[in-house]
């Protein structure tokens with residue numbers, strides 16, 4: 001097997017989680033990726049929940065030796081990076097918008113109930129946002145767990161509706177639109193498939209892409225949440241012993257050793 005596509009989540013998977021100012025992606029990750037690029041022209045996708053401006057400013061701050069070839073933003077929209085600017089995958093992004101517009105309009109009782117719950121029973125910050133009628137930031141990890149449980153209970157009658165959680169943040173989407181299906185949209189666009197793809201993630205919103213339907217080689221850094229580690233382990237993936245990008249560098253190195 002020849003690795004041709006490396007799909008990494010960003011926060012917690014490349015960039016260390018936490019609030020320190022000196023958070024950085026380790027040079028070893030880029031040297032491993034560079035070797036793969038030279039050897040087999042590996043394509044690099046950053047698959048994140050961030051919007052473009054937030055990702056762009058962090059990529060600039062990190063002074064990356066090179067930028068990703070593709071990005072997935074908001075766990076849904078797909079863009080090819082050309083000259084450090086995002087060029088939309090128009091057909092996919094349009095399908096995403098249409099699916100979400102219809103779904104969100106058909107689920108008003110869910111949004112009303114959630115808003116009441118958030119207002120009266122939590123200290124969460126919440127509101128309408130670009131990609132979701134409701135984005136929620138819980139006050140702390142315990143409250144995030146409580147909100148997550150409530151969402152999973154209340155979402156059950158709406159089979160097309162799903163939630164993406166990242167740490168204490170929540171965003172809603174169509175069940176067919178997530179990091180996994182967005183990765184598949186990139187694969188179809190460039191003529192590659194799961195057999196030549198590595199996917200790396202650390203949190204709830206990465207679970208849909210940490211699936212052998214989308215990537216034959218699965219990995220996570222040591223700081224990944226237990227659900228992610230279980231998912232990766234359960235499908236024969238590689239659990240790195242180091243955090244964030246150091247862990248993904250370790251995975252790339254191991255993968256190269258297997259290939260050699």
Ligand SMILES: [Mg+2]
Nearest residue numbers: 009011012203
């Ligand atoms: Mg993450």
